[in-house]
Amino acid sequence: MTEAEKTVRAMRVVIGCDTFPPDINGASRFAERLAAGLVRAGHEVHVIAPSYGKRYGTFTEIHDSSSMTVHRLKSYRVVQHKTLRFVWPFTLKKKTDRILKELKPDAVHINSHMIVGRYLLRSARQLGIRVIATNHIMPENLIKYSLVIPRWAEKAAMSLAWKDAGRILKKADVVTTPTRKAANLLESAAGLSGVLAVSCGIEASKFANNSPTTNNEPRILFLGRLDYEKHIHNLIKAVALLPKSLKVKLEIVGDGGEREYLEDLAKDLGLEKSVEFRGHISDEALPKVYERATVFAMPSIAELQSIATMEAMASGRPIVAADAMALPHLVHDGDNGYLFPPDDVKAFADRLLKVLTADQKELDRLSENSLHLIQSHDIDRTIRIFEGLYSGEKQEENETADNLATYSLPIGSLSKTISRSIALARKRSAKLREQAEQTSKELIARAEDARDEVKERLEEVRDEVAFAAKKLEIRVRKGVKKAAERLRREELP
Numbered sequence: 121m122t123e124a125e126k127t128v129r130a131m132r133v134v135i136g137c138d139t140f141p142p143d144i145n146g147a148s149r150f151a152e153r154l155a156a157g158l159v160r161a162g163h164e165v166h167v168i169a170p171s172y173g174k175r176y177g178t179f180t181e182i183h184d185s186s187s188m189t190v191h192r193l194k195s196y197r198v199v200q201h202k203t204l205r206f207v208w209p210f211t212l213k214k215k216t217d218r219i220l221k222e223l224k225p226d227a228v229h230i231n232s233h234m235i236v237g238r239y240l241l242r243s244a245r246q247l248g249i250r251v252i253a254t255n256h257i258m259p260e261n262l263i264k265y266s267l268v269i270p271r272w273a274e275k276a277a278m279s280l281a282w283k284d285a286g287r288i289l290k291k292a293d294v295v296t297t298p299t300r301k302a303a304n305l306l307e308s309a310a311g312l313s314g315v316l317a318v319s320c321g322i323e324a325s326k327f328a329n330n331s332p333t334t335n336n337e338p339r340i341l342f343l344g345r346l347d348y349e350k351h352i353h354n355l356i357k358a359v360a361l362l363p364k365s366l367k368v369k370l371e372i373v374g375d376g377g378e379r380e381y382l383e384d385l386a387k388d389l390g391l392e393k394s395v396e397f398r399g400h401i402s403d404e405a406l407p408k409v410y411e412r413a414t415v416f417a418m419p420s421i422a423e424l425q426s427i428a429t430m431e432a433m434a435s436g437r438p439i440v441a442a443d444a445m446a447l448p449h450l451v452h453d454g455d456n457g458y459l460f461p462p463d464d465v466k467a468f469a470d471r472l473l474k475v476l477t478a479d480q481k482e483l484d485r486l487s488e489n490s491l492h493l494i495q496s497h498d499i500d501r502t503i504r505i506f507e508g509l510y511s512g513e514k515q516e517e518n519e520t521a522d523n524l525a526t527y528s529l530p531i532g533s534l535s536k537t538i539s540r541s542i543a544l545a546r547k548r549s550a551k552l553r554e555q556a557e558q559t560s561k562e563l564i565a566r567a568e569d570a571r572d573e574v575k576e577r578l579e580e581v582r583d584e585v586a587f588a589a590k591k592l593e594i595r596v597r598k599g600v601k602k603a604a605e606r607l608r609r610e611e612l613p
Contacts, residue, residue, distance in 0.1 A: 232255070319501075332480075414437075419468065438483065440472050
């Protein structure tokens with residue numbers, strides 16, 4: 121970081137989200153990492169998001185190892201989803217007005233044009249606060265897969281949804297989305313102009329490891345929501361087409377409305393011993409999950425960017441993904457993995473087989489190219505761009521490096537110099553990760569020791585209180601007894 125970058129004025133930023141951890145999806149993880157990155161950069165961050173469960177109010181929460189203030193709004197579960205929640209809109213404007221009037225932030229950053237983002241934007245505009253809007257939503261996902269709308273009406277509904285998105289987002293000072301392709305789609309479908317392409321970004325060092333990709337115990341990994349638009353059913357069907365002699369394991373991490381159906385599908389295809397459903401896992405466990413995978417599979421057809429795919433790349437894993445939406449932006453066919461035509465299960469299986477039967481030299485090449493490409497998605501660059509957008513300063517580069525023309529050029533084989541630098545960076549990052557894990561264990565151990573001490577002290581206090589109460593009880597009894605005896609003596613003739 122240069123001296124100029126270090127002298128960025130500290131700001132107070134409000135981030136509005138319709139989904140935020142503990143929700144697990146791309147939009148919530150982006151908001152979390154953005155908020156944490158801004159905190160680490162010295163800014164004061166407030167997040168406005170739906171509650172989880174019955175817990176609502178203002179809290180200090182730790183996200184991505186950073187402390188921030190989170191204003192949890194009373195929310196209700198979305199019927200079609202296990203985890204997603206929504207805020208009742210009719211009283212929301214008063215709440216967003218009150219929060220913004222109290223905080224007087226330098227900027228507001230909304231992460232959707234839906235309920236929270238919509239009303240927060242209105243409040244911010246009325247108060248003259250600068251607004252940045254990032255779009256993570258494709259109306260197709262909401263309409264085609266989440267809402268009960270007749271098939272014949274889907275096209276019209278999508279058109280109306282895109283127009284609604286454009287109507288809301290055009291009120292923001294700046295609109296961003298993760299990739300140039302997604303920006304072009306937003307401009308054409310929603311009638312916007314000047315949409316910036318800013319990567320969600322990733323702290324690659326968290327996922328770095330020194331373990332080479334191997335086929336010794338071939339393992340395919342999928343991580344994400346288990347909902348229809350992810351097309352995980354195609355992945356399970358593709359695994360069923362792979363040669364049984366490979367003894368391939370499929371690990372599915374995440375949860376969602378499709379889980380029961382997918383579990384039944386795996387059983388019907390005779391894969392109950394080959395497919396493992398892990399459900400949700402902790403952030404601490406994520407790096408090891410990627411590390412033990414041979415290849416990461418992403419069959420989704422509706423990704424504006426895929427943070428899980430980026431994490432897999434940062435782990436140095438080859439990727440097999442659908443040739444749809446923004447996934448070709450991450451997966452350069454033949455360089456760091458392979459693309460397949462969406463919904464073509466046989467082609468999907470063929471691409472997986474190509475990786476699972478590759479020799480070590482080829483696996484190393486695919487792995488190095490993943491590590492090379494992920495460098496353009498540096499979270500620090502993303503943070504610096506948003507800092508400039510919040511302050512209203514013009515920047516020469518207001519799109520991340522992954523959206524430059526050079527990013528899309530074929531890689532082939534990396535030079536020895538780049539390969540060496542990647543290897544060194546990989547070792548360095550892996551060492552830092554190990555150190556962080558050790559520090560985390562030590563902190564947990566200290567916390568447990570402190571908790572035990574507090575517990576012991578509470579028990580001591582409890583005993584002391586019980587003893588004092590007993591003494592008081594005895595004294596009261598004696599007093600009552602003496603008073604009663606005195607009364608009896610006075611009543612005697």
